[in-house]
Amino acid sequence: MPAMNAASSATILHADLDAFYASVEQLLDPSLRGKPIAVGGGVVLAASYEAKVFGVRGGMPGRKARELCPQLIFVGGRFSEYQRLGDAAIKVLDDFTPLVERISIDEAFADVAGCTHLFGPPEEIARKIRSRVKAELGLPISIGVARTKHLAKIASQVAKPDGLVVVEPGTELSFLHDLPVSLMWGVGPATKARLAEIGVETIGQLARTHSGALERLIGHAAGQKLAALAWNRDPRRLETHRRAHSAGAQSALGRKPALPSVFVPTLLHLADRVASRLRAKDRPGRTVTVRVRFADMRAVTRSVTLEQPIQATTMLAEIAEELVRGVLAAHPGEREISLLAISISHLEEHAELQLELPLGLADEKLKPGSRKGLARFGADRAIDKIRRRFGKEAVGYGTVALEAARSVPDAFRELAEKDL
DNA sequence: TCTGGGGTCCTAGGACCC
DNA sequence: TCTGGGGTCCTAGGACCC
Numbered sequence: 001m002p003a004m005n006a007a008s009s010a011t012i013l014h015a016d017l018d019a020f021y022a023s024v025e026q027l028l029d030p031s032l033r034g035k036p037i038a039v040g041g042g043v044v045l046a047a048s049y050e051a052k053v054f055g056v057r058g059g060m061p062g063r064k065a066r067e068l069c070p071q072l073i074f075v076g077g078r079f080s081e082y083q084r085l086g087d088a089a090i091k092v093l094d095d096f097t098p099l100v101e102r103i104s105i106d107e108a109f110a111d112v113a114g115c116t117h118l119f120g121p122p123e124e125i126a127r128k129i130r131s132r133v134k135a136e137l138g139l140p141i142s143i144g145v146a147r148t149k150h151l152a153k154i155a156s157q158v159a160k161p162d163g164l165v166v167v168e169p170g171t172e173l174s175f176l177h178d179l180p181v182s183l184m185w186g187v188g189p190a191t192k193a194r195l196a197e198i199g200v201e202t203i204g205q206l207a208r209t210h211s212g213a214l215e216r217l218i219g220h221a222a223g224q225k226l227a228a229l230a231w232n233r234d235p236r237r238l239e240t241h242r243r244a245h246s247a248g249a250q251s252a253l254g255r256k257p258a259l260p261s262v263f264v265p266t267l268l269h270l271a272d273r274v275a276s277r278l279r280a281k282d283r284p285g286r287t288v289t290v291r292v293r294f295a296d297m298r299a300v301t302r303s304v305t306l307e308q309p310i311q312a313t314t315m316l317a318e319i320a321e322e323l324v325r326g327v328l329a330a331h332p333g334e335r336e337i338s339l340l341a342i343s344i345s346h347l348e349e350h351a352e353l354q355l356e357l358p359l360g361l362a363d364e365k366l367k368p369g370s371r372k373g374l375a376r377f378g379a380d381r382a383i384d385k386i387r388r389r390f391g392k393e394a395v396g397y398g399t400v401a402l403e404a405a406r407s408v409p410d411a412f413r414e415l416a417e418k419d420l
Numbered sequence: 421t422c423t424g425g426g427g428t429c430c431t432a433g434g435a436c437c438c
Numbered sequence: 439t440c441t442g443g444g445g446t447c448c449t450a451g452g453a454c455c456c
Contacts, residue, residue: 040424042421042424043423043424043425044424045424045425058424058456059423059424059425060423061421061422061423061424062421063421063422064422064423103455103456104455104456105456106456107456185454185455186429186453186454186455187454188453188454188455189453189454190452190453190454191453191454219430219431220430220431221429221430221431222429222430222453244426244427244428245427245428245429246426246427246428247426247427248425248426248427249425249426250424250425250426251424251425252423252424252425254421287448287449289449289450297422297423299451300450300451301449301450301451302449302450303448303449303450304448304449305447305448305449338422338423339424341425343426343427408424408425412424412425413424413425413426415425415426416425416426416427416456417425417426417427418426418427425456426455426456427454427455427456428453428454428455429452429453429454429455430451430452430453430454431450431451431452431453432449432450432451433448433449433450434447434448434449435446435447435448435449436445436446436447436448437444437445437446437447438443438444438445
């Protein structure tokens with residue numbers, strides 16, 4: 001019975017390219033090899049292992065990274081190469097099995113239960129994958145092999161850098177229980193701190209914690225989940241086709257006055273990014289959420305759920321603008337904002353044939369079929385068409401593009417976008 | 421020169437319906 | 439009339455992941 005074999009032997013692989021962006025830079029420019037490098041500038045997007053030794057981490061401000069490592073070399077970022085090489089590495093997995101779940105540009109699960117008769121046992125397959133990625137792409141990749149996704153993922157973390165760890169059934173709990181809780185999926189800084197309050201630092205200690213106490217500490221769902229994972233009970237199967245449930249865009253602003261002259265054009269730019277993605281896949285959404293972060297980094301969200309889904313740029317921009325005005329009205333003391341974000345959820349599969357328009361926010365001029373609605377529909381279609389022919393930069397909300405001092409290039413943003 | 425950007429999931433309270 | 443329960447949806451906030 002294949003199903004029984006799948007359940008009783010370690011056939012799930014978790015493959016993770018090491019320090020991916022930094023490794024690509026070192027691959028493409030040999031003079032960077034062996035040196036501490038950081039991809040990015042204002043913020044570190046990725047650090048090489050040589051830089052990690054100094055404590056440099058992704059997400060860290062560039063200035064702090066340079067303090068930690070004065071000889072750190074900043075490189076620009078060859079984003080199209082990241083996409084190409086990430087895709088190529090996943091393609092190697094695809095050559096062994098169709099059961100591949102891609103998690104991000106540089107990481108994927110694969111279940112090889114159905115292909116061991118062709119390629120040998122899972123450990124052998126993992127070796128082949130690693131050597132092919134090294135030989136064909138020149139990149140280091142770590143792989144964990146186990147019976148469950150959670151354990152395979154932990155195994156690949158333990159295997160880094162450039163290693164392979166197989167956790168055989170029967171050795172699972174002894175492997176797991178000495179490791180720190182922070183390696184578990186779902187344990188971040190907040191949960192780690194709470195667990196530390198009751199003296200829980202290893203996964204074994206977590207496993208032996210009374211479930212009631214655990215749930216009171218971190219909530220019902222998280223408590224149940226962590227308790228199960230600590231005993232290596234992970235019910236998750238591979239999901240090869242996942243669709244996004246939301247799409248969004250955000251922009252850090254430094255410190256800007258909370259005025260329409262700032263937020264109106266910024267929201268238009270963000271709405272354009274989001275809505276054009278929705279239109280490209282014909283997936284309009286019903287719930288619009290904005291996030292406003294003030295100068296002190298406190299953030300507030302406001303959302304509204306419409307009766308009809310939308311995907312027009314100006315429509316999304318105007319709804320977002322109204323929500324932001326609501327936030328600012330509720331916080332009159334806040335004079336400066338440091339970030340604006342728009343997100344849209346409740347995505348639907350296909351747009352209705354009718355011209356969209358929301359009845360959610362009562363607005364005379366936005367009635368379906370109005371001249372303005374038609375004009376917008378036409379304008380979006382025209383812009384989408386020009387961009388398809390001449391590229392994204394060919395046309396758009398230009399005044400905004402100039403104003404938004406973007407700290408991160410658009411190409412980098414696109415790497416993180418999930419397929420809608 | 422305070423801390424980027426795109427996502428997922430959970431919680432808790434309230435509205436509303438049956 | 440009063441009380442109670444369950445289910446679903448919405449909103450705001452938080453934690454986490456890559």
